[in-house]
Amino acid sequence: MLLRSVVIALLWFAAAPAQANEQARVIATLFSEAPPLLPVSVDVYDDSELNLQVRDDVVEALKARGVTVDPSGALLLMLDLQVRQGQMERTDPSLGQAQTSRGGAQVDVNVLSNTEDSLLGGQRSEPGVRILREGLVTLSGQLRDPAQNEIVWQGDASTSMDERGLEGLAPLLVTPLVDSYGRTEDRDVTLAR
Numbered sequence: 001m002l003l004r005s006v007v008i009a010l011l012w013f014a015a016a017p018a019q020a021n022e023q024a025r026v027i028a029t030l031f032s033e034a035p036p037l038l039p040v041s042v043d044v045y046d047d048s049e050l051n052l053q054v055r056d057d058v059v060e061a062l063k064a065r066g067v068t069v070d071p072s073g074a075l076l077l078m079l080d081l082q083v084r085q086g087q088m089e090r091t092d093p094s095l096g097q098a099q100t101s102r103g104g105a106q107v108d109v110n111v112l113s114n115t116e117d118s119l120l121g122g123q124r125s126e127p128g129v130r131i132l133r134e135g136l137v138t139l140s141g142q143l144r145d146p147a148q149n150e151i152v153w154q155g156d157a158s159t160s161m162d163e164r165g166l167e168g169l170a171p172l173l174v175t176p177l178v179d180s181y182g183r184t185e186d187r188d189v190t191l192a193r
Contacts, residue, residue, distance in 0.1 A: 028155030028180035035182035039073035061178040084136040135161030139173035
């Protein structure tokens, strides 16, 4: 009975969604010699409902790390949420390929197959799509010193787009971005669920 329970547990964990260990990439650069210690004001470029919620989440995460957040702070952290669309190409059934050159021509044709498209075996594949590049969700932060007209720090937290969409992934990028606040780093992180 114990062995059966262990096997069931292992199968359950194996069947758990792959998104449980979702990877993200954090790249951040501190442009000043010392970490920013002045109070910071946080704002967004686009005041959509999602961006405002992300801003509020960043404010709470910064406060939890001991950063003084003040709407009239000396530093300004601007947030931007971006989606880079993936790139795909259409794939069609194929019987082979032909190439020509000044020296002649080369034709490769699949004559007979029971698993691939062929002249005698017929069409076996369906038109489809091949993914060349996955979509990417990025939460960017740029810390500015308006008095000096300088960028103090800049960071990006990015992950691949999946079925959770922008609304599901954006909040997960807050912690990795805030954890890199005021530091230079380039690392992979596991997103919390």
